[in-house]
Amino acid sequence: MPQLILASASPRRRELLAQLGYTPELRPTSIDESRRNGEPPAQLVRRLAREKARAAVRSDENALVLGADTLVCLGDRVFGKPADAAEAQQNYALLGGRWHQVLTAVAITDGQRVWQTLSRNAVFLRPISPAEAHAYWVSGEPQDKAGGYAIQGLGAVFVRSLRGSYSGVMGLPLAETAALLSQLGLPPPHLQARHE
Numbered sequence: 795m796p797q798l799i800l801a802s803a804s805p806r807r808r809e810l811l812a813q814l815g816y817t818p819e820l821r822p823t824s825i826d827e828s829r830r831n832g833e834p835p836a837q838l839v840r841r842l843a844r845e846k847a848r849a850a851v852r853s854d855e856n857a858l859v860l861g862a863d864t865l866v867c868l869g870d871r872v873f874g875k876p877a878d879a880a881e882a883q884q885n886y887a888l889l890g891g892r893w894h895q896v897l898t899a900v901a902i903t904d905g906q907r908v909w910q911t912l913s914r915n916a917v918f919l920r921p922i923s924p925a926e927a928h929a930y931w932v933s934g935e936p937q938d939k940a941g942g943y944a945i946q947g948l949g950a951v952f953v954r955s956l957r958g959s960y961s962g963v964m965g966l967p968l969a970e971t972a973a974l975l976s977q978l979g980l981p982p983p984h985l986q987a988r989h990e
């Protein structure tokens with residue numbers, strides 16, 4: 795059975811995999827995440843997931859390496875992790891009171907072939923006042939989150955509606971990821987019947 799490697803520094807991705815019983819080796823990578831000229835968001839997010847997975851491959855092992863990337867976008871406009879309070883404030887002014895998209899791509903590679911899945915989700919955030927935006931920024935939660943909010947944290951107070959996958963918005967769509975890993979011979983350990 796191949797070993798599972800998680801090419802990620804995100805504690806969310808580790809926790810989501812742990813929910814299904816996976817305990818991957820952690821191998822964070824650092825790649826250039828900049829967008830190419832005119833690159834559509836769905837293409838960008840798939841490419842970044844693939845590049846993260848590939849960057850963590852080592853030639854001397856029987857392993858499946860998983861990389862993922864999450865993007866928040868409004869049409870063609872992509873919102874990254876806000877660099878400062880002003881950028882976060884700007885994001886919330888645009889994202890509040892409407893639907894936006896959260897895309898998470900997952901890529902799994904054995905070093906040769908790559909298997910991918912894309913989770914497309916829509917989130918409606920209620921309007922966020924400047925005072926709330928400031929308090930939220932000071933909480934420390936927005937800094938390392940795409941779009942500057944976390945559906946699984948204090949940010950839930952702004953989430954009025956979700957169409958799609960909760961785990962997909964959090965950073966790793968579990969149904970799709972488990973299906974892919976099962977196909978590749980690594981079904982969720984917690985779904986395996988125990989032999990007494």
Ligand SMILES: Cc1cn([C@H]2C[C@H](O)[C@@H](COP(=O)(O)OP(=O)(O)OP(=O)(O)O)O2)c(=O)[nH]c1=O
Pocket residue numbers: 801802803804806807822823846862863864865866896938939940941943944945946963964965
């Ligand atoms: C929208 C949203 C994003 N996020 C997080 C998930 C991702 O960790 C992060 C998006 O950044 P990513 O660049 O996808 O991932 P990362 O830099 O955290 O980790 P790595 O590249 O090492 O895998 O935003 C939440 O935790 N909750 C949310 O509701």
